[in-house]
Amino acid sequence: MIAWLDPHDPFPPVDAALGPDSEAPGLLAASRDLTPQRLLLAYRHGIFPWYAQGQPVLWWSTDPRMVLDPTALRVSLSLRKTLKRVLREDDWQIRVDDDFESVMRACAETPRAGQHGTWITPEIVEAYGALHARGMAHSVETWYRGERVGGLYGVALGRMFYGESMFARRTDASKIALAALCGFLAGHGVTMIDCQQETEHLASLGARPIPRSEFVAHLRTATAQPQIVPWRFDKTVLEWWTRARQAER
Template identity: 65%
Template sequence: MITWLATDDPFPCIERALAAGSGAPGLLAASAELLPSRLIDAYSHGIFPWYSDGQPVLWWSPDPRMILRPDEFKVSPSLRKTLKRIVRDAVWEVRVDDDFAAVMRACAQAPRHGQHGTWITADIVEAYCSLHHAGQAHSVETWCNGQRVGGLYGVSLGRMFFGESMYASVTDASKIALAALVGHLRQHKVEVIDCQQNTAHLASLGAREITRQAFIAHVQASVDTEPVPWRFDKTILLDVISSAASTAK
């Protein structure tokens, strides 16, 4: 039985989320509203929204949980070569929070294999933009010749980053943004990027599953710590390139 949340209702215990084989594993609750305060409460407890237009707001806490540890980010030889070119070529930039809402809209329009439509609804954009204005959601953007060609966005609480979506309009543009994010989070001792659910693409970049219990324990230890600063540029990629070179030896 899925819990229906009124405006001031707390989330139910995450162990009440639907189990594997239920048809909607990880589904915990539903609500009529998507308030910024509810979003912060959700992420602080390892819960996230995922739903489509015409549905109520659906709240999820899957088990297992897909994560990427920045120290485990996989840089293929071809991506390492691309990152080195990005760093030395002045036409390429990495920008932070240049146009958060536009990145969300671009993610909403990006085609997804086996998926029709988008879960990034107008209400989602409005709610996350409110978090962005409060300094709790950020975009990392890849630019070339003055045009934004890829990026990602997510929620940042304390020493925890909750990845939401990414897009690319040119090859590897989203990977460049992710590599920059990884380099930045490494520098600030952020140990986990939440990737929510397993995909082959994320796995190819080093993401893996952990138990929900382990994930929640990490979230609880991380979200109330000193927040990460959000100012960096493409030179952060030098750390990722160097780390990739060391791993290859």
């Protein structure tokens, strides 16, 4: 049985989430409210919302938790060649927070295998837009010849980044944005990006599962550190990836 949260109720402990043998492993609580305050409290405790239109807000804390060390992002030889081209050609740009809500809507419109509809509801767009207005949510966008062709968005607290969703309308466009994000975060001492749930795609990018207890312990330290300011960078943050892991060739 999961907890129902009224607007001023705290979250239950994350170890109260449904276990691996349940129909919804990691489900912790449900509520009607999705305020910026509730979101920030959730992220600080290793909890995230995920639900469909017409459902109450469902709050999750999965175990294990999928995470990515920014320096462990797997940059294949083909992607490294693409990054070199992005750096070399003026047609390509990396923009940060150019239009946060448009990135969210693009993520919502992207078809995904095995998924009908989207969890990025108008309510989600409004709530995360409010976090963006506070400087706590950001988009990283890949542009080609004046068109946004890929990107991602997520929440930034202290030295912790919580990845939410990505989209691509051109080959590798979302991976270019992810590489730029990882380069920027690594330069600011961020050692963990939250990827929430374990998937083969995330594993192929270098993400790995860790116990929830380890994840929550990391949050206590990482979210207590100062916010990264300013959130401003361009495609030159990709230079590191074009030189890294030469031994992998």
